[in-house]
Amino acid sequence: MTQDEKNELLEETRILKMLLNFHIQNRKRIALSDREFEKYVNAALDRLNEIAVLLGKKDEEK
Numbered sequence: 161m162t163q164d165e166k167n168e169l170l171e172e173t174r175i176l177k178m179l180l181n182f183h184i185q186n187r188k189r190i191a192l193s194d195r196e197f198e199k200y201v202n203a204a205l206d207r208l209n210e211i212a213v214l215l216g217k218k219d220e221e222k
Contacts, residue, residue: 161214169211180204 180201183190190197 161217166215169215173208173211176204176208 183197184201187197192200
């Protein structure tokens with residue numbers, strides 16, 4: 161993994177965390193059913209976990 165790829169993953173992580181934080185704090189303003197909102201949050205958390213694994217593999221290669 162190149163440094164640019166790593167930086168892109170770190171930026172994606174930053175954006176996902178920011179979006180999740182905003183949406184959770186403003187849940188009442190989000191026009192999704194509870195089930196849809198749960199699926200959205202779980203998908204974002206799954207992606208954060210995927211990125212963590214990818215970045216962890218990068219660190220292990222050093």
